[in-house]
Amino acid sequence: MPAPAPTLAPAAQWDRSLDALVLIVEDEAEITDIIAAYLEREGLRTLRAIDGPAALDLHRSARPDLVLLDVQLPGLDGWSVLSQLRQRGDTPVIMLTALDQDLDKLTALRMGADDYVVKPFNPAEVAARVRAVLRRTLRGTRPDAAPVLRVGPLVIDLATHAVHVEGDGYSHELLLTLTEFKLLHCMALAPTRIFSRSELMHECLPESEALERTVDSHVSKLRRKLDDVGMGHVPASVRGVGYRLMADR
Structure with missing residues (x-):
């Protein structure tokens, strides 16, 4: 699917x-x-x-x-x-x-x-x-726009920066840092698109002097938190390119 x-x-x-x-x-x-x-x-x-x-x-x-x-x-x-x-x-x-x-x-x-x-x-x-x-x-400059983004079981509230993983009869809240939230939100807008490390760094750490490998560290921590609530291997690594939230399969 x-x-x-x-x-x-x-x-x-x-x-x-x-x-x-x-x-x-x-x-x-x-x-x-x-x-x-x-x-x-x-x-x-x-x-x-x-x-x-x-x-x-x-x-x-x-x-x-x-x-x-x-x-x-x-x-x-x-x-x-x-x-x-x-x-x-x-x-x-x-x-x-x-x-x-x-x-x-x-x-x-x-x-x-x-x-x-x-x-x-x-x-x-x-x-x-x-x-x-x-x-x-x-992004999101329309005054009538509702601030909730849903991708599969992920529910991302753009106003409160709250993230939940929902399923039949359960809802788990993810406690994310601001950078982790930005990375998740960025990739969730195009969940099957591959984002390069450079693009994620400039999107989510625009004022930072961090190296691209810093993105790997943040993504790894985000992945562990998602894995803890049953979303394994998310975001997915694309060797030699970067990351995408979900594979198109």
Whole structure:
């Protein structure tokens, strides 16, 4: 039998990040082409700006869901653009830069950037970070959305962070840490999808400096807690790739 699809409250099913609009602000066309290709493969829409003034104009007219912003731009540098974007509102911004000093990273975060990627970068990682930021900022924003997610015997309450495993005549509550809850919730939204360690780290530990193996530790602890209430081998490991909540079989 196939793994159970999530029978979700509308909030969990409605994910604006699936077709979000990303404004790429980068003056090197080759880099823009690569990033755009990876984002569009993820189902995202893209716009392009080659300098600071054009970025601000497109942000005002197109109202993108996220801005990928290079620091070294003609016309108006990325710091100045970020400052003006923050004066306008809270559009998520991920900085792209060749500057890898800690001070530059701290400057970006203090000015209101949501993430920071140093060149040269892996475009797949950039796409994963974009999706992670979009999920955090866009998911579940409808006011009428109910906060309960159900996947098989799992019942995940998004408002109280309570998790229960239910069956005929029984209900067991799982006592999870915040990180374990985030990992479970992330995978439960697409229970048969394989999530890479990098994606889970950026989704569930966005402010952490932890290594990817830290994800393994959190998943292992989550798996033991699920096993204690009769859900063995959940989440499932996919060798060399990452994890998924349930196998599609």
